[in-house]
Amino acid sequence: MMEFFSPIIFVVILGVLALASLFCFIFYKKSVRDRSILKEIFEGSTSARLVTDIRDKTVFFNIAFEDLCEKEEKPSLSAIKRLLLQNQSDDAVKDRLNALIDNARRGHEDILEVQTSSDNGEIRWYRLSAQPVAGWLGTVHWRLDNVTERLTVETVVRDEREKLVDFTDHAPVGFYAMNEEGRFTFVNATFARWLGNDIDSLLNDGFLHSYLVNPPTDANAYDLKKEGGARQIVELQIKGPAGRVFRASINQSVVIESENKVRVRGVVHDLTSQQEMRQALKDSEDRFRRFFEEAPLGIAILDRNLEVVDSNAKLSMLLNGTVDEIEGRGFMSFVPEKDQGQVQKLFDDIQGKDSITDLINIELLVSGSDDLVAVQIYASALTGDHIAIRVFDRTEQKTLEAQVTQSQKMQAVGQLAGGIAHDFNNLLTAMIGFCDLLLLRHKAGDPSFNDIMQIKQNSNRAANLVRQLLAFSRQQQLKPKILDVAETLIELSHLIRRLIGMQIDLDIIHGADLFDVKVDEGQLEQVLVNLAVNARDAMDGKGELTVETENTVTKKLKKVMNDVMPAGEWVAIHVKDTGSGIDEETLDHIFEPFFTTKKIGEGTGLGLATVYGIIRQTGGYINVESHIDKGTCFTVFLPRHVLKDGEKEVEVVKDNENKETTEDLTGVATILLVEDEDAVRMFSARALSNKGYQVLEADCGESALEVVAQHGGEIDIIVTDVIMPEIDGPTMAKKVLEEYPDMPIIFVSGYTEDRFEDELGDKSHFLPKPFSLQQLAAKVKDVLKSA
Numbered sequence: 076m077m078e079f080f081s082p083i084i085f086v087v088i089l090g091v092l093a094l095a096s097l098f099c100f101i102f103y104k105k106s107v108r109d110r111s112i113l114k115e116i117f118e119g120s121t122s123a124r125l126v127t128d129i130r131d132k133t134v135f136f137n138i139a140f141e142d143l144c145e146k147e148e149k150p151s152l153s154a155i156k157r158l159l160l161q162n163q164s165d166d167a168v169k170d171r172l173n174a175l176i177d178n179a180r181r182g183h184e185d186i187l188e189v190q191t192s193s194d195n196g197e198i199r200w201y202r203l204s205a206q207p208v209a210g211w212l213g214t215v216h217w218r219l220d221n222v223t224e225r226l227t228v229e230t231v232v233r234d235e236r237e238k239l240v241d242f243t244d245h246a247p248v249g250f251y252a253m254n255e256e257g258r259f260t261f262v263n264a265t266f267a268r269w270l271g272n273d274i275d276s277l278l279n280d281g282f283l284h285s286y287l288v289n290p291p292t293d294a295n296a297y298d299l300k301k302e303g304g305a306r307q308i309v310e311l312q313i314k315g316p317a318g319r320v321f322r323a324s325i326n327q328s329v330v331i332e333s334e335n336k337v338r339v340r341g342v343v344h345d346l347t348s349q350q351e352m353r354q355a356l357k358d359s360e361d362r363f364r365r366f367f368e369e370a371p372l373g374i375a376i377l378d379r380n381l382e383v384v385d386s387n388a389k390l391s392m393l394l395n396g397t398v399d400e401i402e403g404r405g406f407m408s409f410v411p412e413k414d415q416g417q418v419q420k421l422f423d424d425i426q427g428k429d430s431i432t433d434l435i436n437i438e439l440l441v442s443g444s445d446d447l448v449a450v451q452i453y454a455s456a457l458t459g460d461h462i463a464i465r466v467f468d469r470t471e472q473k474t475l476e477a478q479v480t481q482s483q484k485m486q487a488v489g490q491l492a493g494g495i496a497h498d499f500n501n502l503l504t505a506m507i508g509f510c511d512l513l514l515l516r517h518k519a520g521d522p523s524f525n526d527i528m529q530i531k532q533n534s535n536r537a538a539n540l541v542r543q544l545l546a547f548s549r550q551q552q553l554k555p556k557i558l559d560v561a562e563t564l565i566e567l568s569h570l571i572r573r574l575i576g577m578q579i580d581l582d583i584i585h586g587a588d589l590f591d592v593k594v595d596e597g598q599l600e601q602v603l604v605n606l607a608v609n610a611r612d613a614m615d616g617k618g619e620l621t622v623e624t625e626n627t628v629t630k631k632l633k634k635v636m637n638d639v640m641p642a643g644e645w646v647a648i649h650v651k652d653t654g655s656g657i658d659e660e661t662l663d664h665i666f667e668p669f670f671t672t673k674k675i676g677e678g679t680g681l682g683l684a685t686v687y688g689i690i691r692q693t694g695g696y697i698n699v700e701s702h703i704d705k706g707t708c709f710t711v712f713l714p715r716h717v718l719k720d721g722e723k724e725v726e727v728v729k730d731n732e733n734k735e736t737t738e739d740l741t742g743v744a745t746i747l748l749v750e751d752e753d754a755v756r757m758f759s760a761r762a763l764s765n766k767g768y769q770v771l772e773a774d775c776g777e778s779a780l781e782v783v784a785q786h787g788g789e790i791d792i793i794v795t796d797v798i799m800p801e802i803d804g805p806t807m808a809k810k811v812l813e814e815y816p817d818m819p820i821i822f823v824s825g826y827t828e829d830r831f832e833d834e835l836g837d838k839s840h841f842l843p844k845p846f847s848l849q850q851l852a853a854k855v856k857d858v859l860k861s862a
Contacts, residue, residue, distance in 0.1 A: 271316025
């Protein structure tokens with residue numbers, strides 16, 4: 076049996092030996108391959124590498140490490156020590172190197188940068204890193220890098236940065252930066268010196284507004300003027316050291332970044348020493364040119380042929396081009412032909428001079444188009460027949476000037492219209508009142524009844540015209556309440572359809588979830604009717620009229636016509652027609668009073684002026700977009716009304732002065748009637764006397780005070796006009812209330828109630844002119860009941 080199995084066992088043993096040999100061969104090949112890969116990695120590294128064992132004996136090194144060693148020295152840890160400690164006099168370096176070696180032997184990674192010097196004085200920097208090899212106790216992988224070039228570059232960059240800071244601190248102008256809180260985040264030494272403070276204090280506790288003599292009110296903490304803006308150029312007074320105040324010109328740019336973060340940069344010129352600053356600026360212009368690349372003004376250098384040889388990014392932005400497109404071109408190519416003589420004279424005058432000439436205001440052509448941009452140009456001569464120009468963007472300034480001019484014109488006409496309306500209201504009050512008195516004696520069927528009614532009806536028509544004048548001058552009586560614009564449009568749509576006719580298609584598109592607004596419903600309806608009628612006339616009775624509503628949110632200032640609409644939430648009402656459109660010249664005057672393109676007798680020119688007045692008094696804005704033969708779109712922006720605590724969604728108008736009543740209006744009381752207009756006083760006295768009241772009359776505030784002094788205890792109520800010579804109604808009422816604090820007072824006026832609402836107390840009431848006999852009597856009785 077043993078003899079039978081012996082050959083089999085032998086064969087098995089041979090098989091096992093063969094497999095073992097195969098496995099050993101495969102492992103050997105893999106080990107050789109791994110060592111080859113490792114060697115290629117080490118040899119391919121630009122760093123000098125060395126591996127030592129627990130006895131600091133060299134296990135492996137690459138060619139780069141061998142090159143660091145001298146020929147007579149073998150690659151070892153000692154070679155690293157010799158290299159790093161060569162000509163080293165600092166014992167601290169030796170201690171740090173020995174500590175790194177000890178840490179590496181204990182299995183801790185460490186890094187050390189050492190400065191060395193060769194025998195010839197050449198300075199070098201080496202970076203030594205020690206990395207223990209995991210799983211091999213005491214075995215360390217050493218890596219040595221020559222970092223001289225990198226550290227040299229970093230040193231140069233740091234030195235240049237320090238030079239730039241030094242240049243900035245010694246500049247003849249002030250520089251600052253702020254955040255959205257108006258706190259300084261950067262100031263140069265020049266500006267800090269002008270403010271009489273040190274840089275650290277300004278950066279810790281400095282706010283620009285605290286150094287302004289007259290900081291803007293109701294403005295952002297970083298703004299230099301109330302209306303703000305991305306570019307702000309102002310002259311103002313600044314508080315200096317020891318109570319000194321100096322006038323300065325500030326050119327400030329505001330950049331709004333994400334999450335409402337604000338970055339503000341400004342350049343400050345001390346105008347009290349402008350000549351010295353100009354000279355200093357000329358001497359240092361070339362040195363600071365790069366710094367001014369981010370300045371909020373355009374800068375360019377022109378050669379003797381007036382070609383642009385250098386420019387900054389701001390000038391490219393102004394001219395809507397790139398730096399490459401601007402440079403190399405003749406500057407005159409940006410100047411309109413009509414202004415070239417003026418600009419050429421400017422350049423001729425400064426040739427050979429050292430000072431900056433007076434500025435000139437011109438318009439430059441935008442690159443690649445016929446558009447113009449308004450600018451101010453400063454120019455000065457440089458060495459080598461070169462000219463430096465500084466270009467200030469006047470677009471915003473020019474817009475503001477146009478707005479101020481338009482505002483002044485509209486204000487003057489508004490004051491005139493308001494004054495006329497006030498006087499006319501007195502006449503209408505008398506006319507309507509005496510008609511009411513006549514109607515008491517001439518009932519329906521009397522031959523004079525129709526004549527009297529004609530007078531009263533025409534007086535009421537005149538009263539509507541007065542309301543238009545007051546709407547334009549923003550002085551009409553408003554009864555604002557919270558409205559849903561969609562519901563108002565639904566109720567008004569039937570009237571609009573009748574007004575525009577059957578041949579015009581009316582399409583009303585309601586926005587979803589419209590914001591609430593707080594407006595006078597009647598005035599809003601008047602606005603929409605006026606716009607609809609205006610659209611009907613523009614379409615000659617045929618076309619399409621679309622009224623669309625939507626919510627809109629503005630996150631920054633928006634220019635609408637000659638106004639600037641602030642950021643906020645609005646309900647926008649678009650009234651679009653398919654009419655003939657409006658040309659640009661007409662658009663400039665479209666909201667001016669008495670301006671009309673209609674024929675004589677077809678319009679008063681107050682329609683759109685009234686619309687504008689109503690919308691602006693409501694706190695809204697109106698914009699117009701039009702294209703010839705393509706139609707016009709009027710957009711009304713009404714501010715969103717947010718309900719306050721305790722406020723109801725729908726408010727009830729508290730007064731119903733315009734509602735006729737048939738209730739008993741008689742009464743028994745003593746009334747002091749104060750009115751400087753004789754006709755109005757006569758009518759009112761007779762009207763109240765007919766109702767049973769005892770009336771004491773006064774034609775001015777002084778006379779009223781005399782009557783109160785004689786009959787003070789007998790007087791139950793005072794009815795007084797607001798606008799009177801010498802002592803006006805509110806002033807007179809204040810003096811009466813000092814002695815009789817419970818005295819009820821009714822103010823009557825043709826102006827809106829909110830013009831003197833601060834003068835009205837709890838015992839004061841308001842009745843607008845013109846009023847009828849019944850309205851006056853009803854108001855008096857209501858006030859006496861509530862007293």
